[in-house]
Amino acid sequence: MCGIAGYVGSGDAIATIVSLLLELQHRGQESAGIAVASMKMGEIYSLIGKGLVIEALNDSGLSKLYDVGRVFGGIGHVRYTTSGGYMDSQAQPVVIRDGAYTVALAFNGTIANYLQLAKEFGVREFGGDTSVLAKVLLRLARELDNDVVEALKVLPSYVVGGYSIAVLTSEPRLVVARDPHGFRPLAISLSDGGLLVSSETSALDAFGAVGWREVLPGEVISYDGHSIEFTKSPISAPISPCIFEYVYFSRPDSIFNGVSVYMARVRMGEELARVAPADGDVVIPVPDSGRAAAIGFSRASGAPLEEGIVVNKYVGRGFIAPPAIRETISKLKYGFVKSSIDGKRVILVDDSIVRGTTVKSIVSKLRSSGAREVHVRIASPPYRYPCFMGIDIASRAELLAWRAASIRDIAKSIEADSVGYNTVDGLLKSVGLPLICHACFTGLYPFKGLSVDDLEKMFIR
Numbered sequence: 001m002c003g004i005a006g007y008v009g010s011g012d013a014i015a016t017i018v019s020l021l022l023e024l025q026h027r028g029q030e031s032a033g034i035a036v037a038s039m040k041m042g043e044i045y046s047l048i049g050k051g052l053v054i055e056a057l058n059d060s061g062l063s064k065l066y067d068v069g070r071v072f073g074g075i076g077h078v079r080y081t082t083s084g085g086y087m088d089s090q091a092q093p094v095v096i097r098d099g100a101y102t103v104a105l106a107f108n109g110t111i112a113n114y115l116q117l118a119k120e121f122g123v124r125e126f127g128g129d130t131s132v133l134a135k136v137l138l139r140l141a142r143e144l145d146n147d148v149v150e151a152l153k154v155l156p157s158y159v160v161g162g163y164s165i166a167v168l169t170s171e172p173r174l175v176v177a178r179d180p181h182g183f184r185p186l187a188i189s190l191s192d193g194g195l196l197v198s199s200e201t202s203a204l205d206a207f208g209a210v211g212w213r214e215v216l217p218g219e220v221i222s223y224d225g226h227s228i229e230f231t232k233s234p235i236s237a238p239i240s241p242c243i244f245e246y247v248y249f250s251r252p253d254s255i256f257n258g259v260s261v262y263m264a265r266v267r268m269g270e271e272l273a274r275v276a277p278a279d280g281d282v283v284i285p286v287p288d289s290g291r292a293a294a295i296g297f298s299r300a301s302g303a304p305l306e307e308g309i310v311v312n313k314y315v316g317r318g319f320i321a322p323p324a325i326r327e328t329i330s331k332l333k334y335g336f337v338k339s340s341i342d343g344k345r346v347i348l349v350d351d352s353i354v355r356g357t358t359v360k361s362i363v364s365k366l367r368s369s370g371a372r373e374v375h376v377r378i379a380s381p382p383y384r385y386p387c388f389m390g391i392d393i394a395s396r397a398e399l400l401a402w403r404a405a406s407i408r409d410i411a412k413s414i415e416a417d418s419v420g421y422n423t424v425d426g427l428l429k430s431v432g433l434p435l436i437c438h439a440c441f442t443g444l445y446p447f448k449g450l451s452v453d454d455l456e457k458m459f460i461r
């Protein structure tokens with residue numbers, strides 16, 4: 001999972017892209033970057049750095065970008081590593097050149113077969129899937145008369161994985177695309193004679209962009225500052241947007257595939273109360289991603305909702321933190337409101353349990369804050385299979401629900417009085433889309449003939 005942004009128009013491209021990236025910060029906190037094309041043909045300038053947008057794109061770096069003169073537009077990225085390692089986390093946009101032709105690329109997703117692609121195209125694999133994707137795309141564009149649109153149209157026939165992508169070329173033009181499965185979100189807005197691009201609609205709303213729409217699965221959109229071209233890849237694939245975007249990733253004020261993320265989460269909580277009821281005095285959400293489900297659980301069960309946990313937003317999202325600091329984050333991140341907890345039977349509602357690091361620490365702190373009982377209720381089903389389309393789960397061995405023999409085992413391991421999960425049917429009903437990826441809960445990957453074993457062998461992070 002990462003966030004991508006783009007802008008071409010008469011406004012301040014650098015400020016616009018940075019604003020959009022700030023609104024997408026929840027999608028990646030390891031690095032951030034921006035690339036802009038100057039009005040002089042062939043010149044793309046970039047600024048990348050580690051950390052949050054505010055750290056990576058600081059004033060002194062940005063002022064150098066402003067020095068390049070009149071800018072056509074640009075793209076930006078916030079990164080959460082799913083390939084290529086954490087220590088050498090490769091910030092995007094990646095800029096690559098072939099003679100006078102230059103492209104900058106920012107993408108959200110994972111290319112599961114990048115090692116195979118590196119061999120097939122004879123490119124170096126250093127830096128994980130991003131650099132391989134950029135080199136493959138440039139090679140395809142070169143073979144197709146330097147046409148990135150045509151390259152993006154044929155790209156799905158080479159790739160196993162998921163991607164939403166923004167490409168800035170030295171022509172200059174901005175091209176965006178979503179893979180034919182439509183795993184990851186991407187939206188555009190054509191306003192004030194310009195094109196705005198964002199991973200999530202909430203960033204466009206916050207920016208005040210009018211009339212946005214989501215990029216369709218397989219769609220390729222190209223804008224050269226004068227005319228806009230909408231085309232589609234001829235390669236078809238089962239439509240399978242990521243259900244985990246509704247469970248955890250996306251902001252609740254975003255719309256994905258026409259469905260409100262917030263409303264989907266509230267319905268998950270209502271379903272959860274029906275399929276996994278709990279006797280308790282108070283419903284307490286794990287902030288922030290468990291909050292909407294807790295509202296639904298409270299409404300459906302009649303148990304009162306209380307804010308018992310305060311989140312320290314400045315330490316980042318635990319799920320998308322590098323493994324080395326994930327445990328520290330889960331300890332530092334939460335404060336506990338004793339008056340909401342002391343002497344109560346707490347129903348703790350969270351969006352998911354992946355590795356179990358966070359929830360175990362929360363259960364323990366609820367007990368030390370005086371909870372008499374802690375019943376954990378999870379708005380999604382047990383997360384049992386890794387993702388190869390944009391989430392950093394390397395293997396089944398990392399997953400608590402895969403390792404545990406039963407739900408009772410999970411309760412024991414996180415030291416809760418009971419644990420209850422939503423069902424796959426309940427989750428599907430809450431989102432309400434007929435076609436959707438739920439492979440991390442069911443093991444049913446939308447790639448013909450590829451099982452979890454095949455994908456695990458193919459993809460080395």
Ligand code: SF4
Pocket residue numbers: 183241242243244245386387388389390391437438439440441
């Ligand atoms: S496997 Fe899970 S996280 Fe990955 S794309 Fe499918 S639903 Fe999303």
